[in-house]
Amino acid sequence: MNIPLTPLRFLHYAERQYPNRTAVVCQGKRFSYEQMGKRVGQLAAALKAAGVQPGDRVAFLGVNTHRLLEAYYGVLEAKAVLLPLNIRLSATELCYIINDAGASFLFIEENFIPLVDSFRNGLKTVKRFCQLGGEPRADWLDAKNYDGFISEAEPHRLNIDTVNEDDVAEIFYTSGTSAQPKGVMLSHRNIYLHAMHVCMALGVENSSVELHTIPLFHANGWGVAHFLTALGGKHVMVPAFDPKVVFQLIQDEKANHFSVVPIMATVLVNHPDRKNYDLSSVKRIILGGAAASPTLVREVQEAFGCECFAGYGLTETSPTLSVSRMKPELDWEGEKKYAGEAMAGFAIPGVEFAIVDAEDKELPQDGVAFGEIVARGDGVMKGYWNQPQATADVMRGGWFHTGDMASIDKDGYVQIVDRKKDIIVSGGENISSLEVEKVMLSHPAVLEVAVIPVAHARWGEVPKALVVLKPSAEASEASLIEHTRGLLSHYKCPHSVVFVEALPKTGTGKVLKKDLRKQYAEHVPDATAVVRA
């Protein structure tokens, strides 16, 4: 018997097995799985009544709310495709993405109405705009908001057997650190199997409580949403990251797990009010989205008295490819343990890695050789939306090419060396900007840092560091460079340091090195040097 693999089954299962459990907690509201299932069915019915056809893209622009979580199921239940939009994108980017995806329906949170209005005339495919919460505040919006839209519908439940598991279920746009954002198509099967494999890797327990600290429109955030439902877990929505809100929700809802990007972890660890809350329910914190430092891993473990390790994945891989839990047979202790747990980790079940050279020739997994890391796994996307050539390029040879440079050691642990395009080539040597950044972060005064290549007459490129200091901390350029020279080969050390107030970031919190490279290119003494695009 083959039953289509679709995340809708997770919700149907939870509704049957755990109807009275709290499914979602969102700004004071609580819905049981029975209630959530009903709302999901109503959303599906309302979309169908509004003319949404199978395969249509339905876009959501909003923070983490129970409505976005409902859309994760309700849009699929209508056989449509969910398109969650990143609220931190610019009007230009949002307009581009909505048009590129050809969304026909756009749900918008109240706060973003003016933003959407600013590019509304540029939208070519959207037929209806519906406000998510509050009274609709513009005449181009539906007269009823989301709750009104769904309230009168009789719940529609899909016959699972009519789903084609290879159909696209969700489209997420990549953050576009390098080029025009691309739509990543995830199939029902991608999502189902990814959820199960992550669950196996993490040993997630029935009725866990997860704090959705990462936006659900985000690679790092949505992966959890599905398996948690299958296990009848409680989704605790964090609309916007605020340390005190996070602490309060952990205490109130007895949260067991959450994921954060390193800078969020740093904020939580250093927050003066942390000790005023009971955070003893937390069992596991995963660091993702950017390279984590061993120091941070240790600080999180000490601050929360729980498991903490890094993970690795991409939008194109649903996202999780690896987590850095220590294998019981390893003898990591102390600093070695923290360093290991800060690595990208080893492949979760269902995932296979290789590292390849520029000609896609496989390199040894000896912890020394490094090349582009390529992956196979059930969570690897179906392809890029409307970009068959880009899809073929990145999937060449049956492997998904991540664009990250890495080594893999004999124990299977991946060490990301750098983004392929962020490698600094100095005097013929490759320098990992990530490695230099980690060393700079070990300086007590440094809060954030980005190391970029700048052209140099003699060496081709040399590293330059852009540093954000911790509040009221002080450090000189010379002292920071001296710090790195004590810990790194000298050719890897920054030739210059610039102190900045903040680093430019994508909506997903990744530093926009592309922008920094452009900005600081003008300060290069040798104008003939090539600046990397």
Place this chain on the structure above:
Amino acid sequence: MNIPLTPLRFLHYAERQYPNRTAVVCQGKRFSYEQMGKRVGQLAAALKAAGVQPGDRVAFLGVNTHRLLEAYYGVLEAKAVLLPLNIRLSATELCYIINDAGASFLFIEENFIPLVDSFRNGLKTVKRFCQLGGEPRADWLDAKNYDGFISEAEPHRLNIDTVNEDDVAEIFYTSGTSAQPKGVMLSHRNIYLHAMHVCMALGVENSSVELHTIPLFHANGWGVAHFLTALGGKHVMVPAFDPKVVFQLIQDEKANHFSVVPIMATVLVNHPDRKNYDLSSVKRIILGGAAASPTLVREVQEAFGCECFAGYGLTETSPTLSVSRMKPELDWEGEKKYAGEAMAGFAIPGVEFAIVDAEDKELPQDGVAFGEIVARGDGVMKGYWNQPQATADVMRGGWFHTGDMASIDKDGYVQIVDRKKDIIVSGGENISSLEVEKVMLSHPAVLEVAVIPVAHARWGEVPKALVVLKPSAEASEASLIEHTRGLLSHYKCPHSVVFVEALPKTGTGKVLKKDLRKQYAEHVPDATAVVRA
């Protein structure tokens, strides 16, 4: 990216991620995952060199050994189909099954050589016979035993992308649903998804240690083998159930989990030597294969100081459909808890249950209504081997019909009320009363017969025959039992015969076995034994 779902991926993953972990412990021998992977590859290569073609059936007749575990992967790696045979079957039954499946290759454990020899002339398709361990002791056997057969081969590893996930991977014969055994075809996808769903339901941890107390040729036994490999667990083989061997292996290997049929659990609980062993590593014991009693659940929990609950499944369902872990939101305590944990339990993720009446109309899940329990799930077989009509019958309406009568309560817990066909479960083996009746009817003096289960202190249930003799014919109890022993496996033969004037029947002439079971329940020697309702 779609990667075929096949259990071979579990082994490939374990080889890469956990090469040095102990994969299997078997009668003093130990193999790491690297070593096991090599042996599996050698078995595949040797089978291919011996002419085994994709889809060929390769049969194994033996107890739990590392070789049978290797076959779970090596036969599939050769793209052949594994056919594990039940060592408790009679020569006639084994001969029938091997011919029905059309096996071309038969591996035989030393002890079973004389048995196979006794029906060898009746085998129509087997081309080669290979002894599993020891020196080959007959001229019709390959000159080399299993180890010799594989030893010189260069390991063959399958390109996973060439697997069709819907191809048959394993065939197990069921004796449960009719007189003639049927071959249950499990696809690569069935096995892969079943393993993952069970893993989710049980929250199995990485590097767990499982004691294979149940034969791997058995529904209850093979389910565990696959997900344990994916998590790099240690397979501890128990060749034959012996309480002191079980205790010793738990202590020596620090076993965490095992499954037993109720009679085995009773033996372990009551064994006088139990307290001489350190059994503190055991975390979970699952009771399956026959109805468990609340008393037994309590006794196991007390004796081992660990989790113990029942489960439910069939050969046709890979096997697990449900487990009876308590949902955290329930308020079971004391006797209520033991009673709950002795139920068939609630559907594991991926499984859906309904109960239907004789016209397949769905009945309410209110804990009162009972009907045949039907199931949907990814582990439900592809079908019966060469029996499209029987397959269509049992799969009608898109649901697998279990043949068990049950109720389902509002919390989703299944209570098996009775078996639709009057299966007798003796020492964990299914006995078809119909089959025994047929054999008895072949005795010249027998007019009518009904075979029913009666409780037995050691075997759980044993068959009892109620016989109406032909007018003026004569036969003794002993002679009738002797008649069956010449034609059936001994465990299937009635332990007692009662001569009656007539059998109670329904209006349509069907024997009312339910009435007979009630009537003869009082004649059970051990008054504490549970009699099936």
